[in-house]
Amino acid sequence: MLKAIVVGASGYTGAELAQFLTRHPSIELSGLYVSEGSLDKGKNISELYGSLRGLVDLPLQPLGVSGIQSACQGIDIVILATAHEVSHDLAPLFLAENTVVFDLSGAFRVQSSGFYDKYYGFSHQYPDLLDKAVYGLAEWNAEQVKETDLIAVPGCYTTASLTALKPLFNAGLIKEGIKPTINATSGVSGAGRKASVVSSFCEVSLQPYGVFTHRHKPEIDQHLGTEVVFTPHLGNFKRGILASINVVLNEGVTLEQVNQAYQDAYADKPIVRLMDGTLPALKNVVGTPFCDLGWAVEGQDLVVFSAIDNLLKGASSQAMQCINLRFGFDITTSIL
Ligand SMILES: NC(=O)C1=CN([C@@H]2O[C@H](COP(=O)(O)OP(=O)(O)OC[C@H]3O[C@@H](n4cnc5c(N)ncnc54)[C@H](OP(=O)(O)O)[C@@H]3O)[C@@H](O)[C@H]2O)C=CC1
Numbered sequence: 105m106l107k108a109i110v111v112g113a114s115g116y117t118g119a120e121l122a123q124f125l126t127r128h129p130s131i132e133l134s135g136l137y138v139s140e141g142s143l144d145k146g147k148n149i150s151e152l153y154g155s156l157r158g159l160v161d162l163p164l165q166p167l168g169v170s171g172i173q174s175a176c177q178g179i180d181i182v183i184l185a186t187a188h189e190v191s192h193d194l195a196p197l198f199l200a201e202n203t204v205v206f207d208l209s210g211a212f213r214v215q216s217s218g219f220y221d222k223y224y225g226f227s228h229q230y231p232d233l234l235d236k237a238v239y240g241l242a243e244w245n246a247e248q249v250k251e252t253d254l255i256a257v258p259g260c261y262t263t264a265s266l267t268a269l270k271p272l273f274n275a276g277l278i279k280e281g282i283k284p285t286i287n288a289t290s291g292v293s294g295a296g297r298k299a300s301v302v303s304s305f306c307e308v309s310l311q312p313y314g315v316f317t318h319r320h321k322p323e324i325d326q327h328l329g330t331e332v333v334f335t336p337h338l339g340n341f342k343r344g345i346l347a348s349i350n351v352v353l354n355e356g357v358t359l360e361q362v363n364q365a366y367q368d369a370y371a372d373k374p375i376v377r378l379m380d381g382t383l384p385a386l387k388n389v390v391g392t393p394f395c396d397l398g399w400a401v402e403g404q405d406l407v408v409f410s411a412i413d414n415l416l417k418g419a420s421s422q423a424m425q426c427i428n429l430r431f432g433f434d435i436t437t438s439i440l
């Protein structure tokens with residue numbers, strides 16, 4: 105049995121991972137952690153998430169830097185479900201304890217000088233780890249994930265966008281010089297569990313934000329291989345992301361070629377569902393690990409729609425896919 109711990113377990117993505125790990129037949133969930141000063145330290149996770157009662161009944165233990173060595177005794181897998189700066193500081197310490205680290209934050213996703221100063225507001229201190237980290241887009245980077253001890257799990261908007269665009273880009277169907285345009289709407293859980301005015305019940309409606317400035321735009325650019333225009337929106341629902349993406353195809357590209365590109369990419373990938381004549385809807389993916397893709401073509405114009413649960417395929421179930429890949433389990437273990 106492998107042993108795993110979740111750091112940031114009281115948050116939305118951490119709590120989802122606690123459930124996946126509890127269900128896993130070959131992994132034992134050995135500890136749940138929050139910050140040293142957490143208001144939730146000492147509570148059972150099921151006090152925060154009543155649906156976990158009887159399923160995951162573990163205490164949320166406070167973790168400071170001095171406690172990392174003892175928290176890692178006998179541990180193989182560490183999930184960092186923590187904010188970017190926290191993951192940036194903690195990942196090297198857990199790697200030094202010979203654990204395999206799966207980081208849900210953006211701290212190790214993008215290799216580009218000045219990127220973290222510009223988009224995250226801190227200077228990255230570990231360029232060697234940025235080199236070593238593998239981007240855990242599970243359907244695309246499976247072989248690399250198997251070979252590393254630091255997996256940077258992609259962001260939620262990025263997962264929805266790259267899953268839709270990579271088959272087209274790799275097949276050479278996108279017209280050069282015309283950026284794909286991504287408009288994506290996320291549920292409020294995308295902002296995490298901590299209280300804030302913009303995500304409070306009376307404030308959320310349907311609104312764009314981060315126009316031309318969101319950190320997922322350069323993350324998409326780097327991992328797609330070409331630039332996009334990306335506009336995120338906050339919707340007044342709890343979970344899910346729907347991305348509507350406009351692409352100009354090369355002259356003469358047919359619907360059959362587009363269909364073939366998606367079939368080639370995903371026919372043998374159980375987590376990506378290609379819609380047959382229908383279009384994706386959040387109600388079909390929320391609470392599931394799937395990414396649903398649907399598209400339509402008119403002349404050179406293609407619109408592709410991508411739907412995921414931001415907390416699952418956009419974070420925790422994708423991390424679970426990566427854990428399965430890294431340790432040689434079937435990719436759907438504990439997920440489907
Ligand atoms: N929500 C989403 O849809 C997605 C989130 N992500 C990323 O995943 C990460 C987690 O997100 P999410 O679950 O939404 O965040 P939450 O805000 O819901 O949870 C953050 C967790 O981290 C804990 N924490 C904070 N500081 C520390 C610390 N120093 N040591 C240990 N634990 C700490 C918090 O508990 P406490 O403060 O009580 O200690 C809490 O348990 C973030 O980096 C986010 O960007 C990625 C994809 C999608």
Ligand SMILES: CC(=O)N[C@@H](CCC(=O)OP(=O)(O)O)C(=O)O
Pocket residue numbers: 208209210258259260261290291292293294295296320336338418
């Ligand atoms: C609705 C909402 O606020 N969403 C988050 C994205 C969540 C996500 O994917 O997380 P990463 O920060 O790890 O990339 C945002 O726009 O910042």
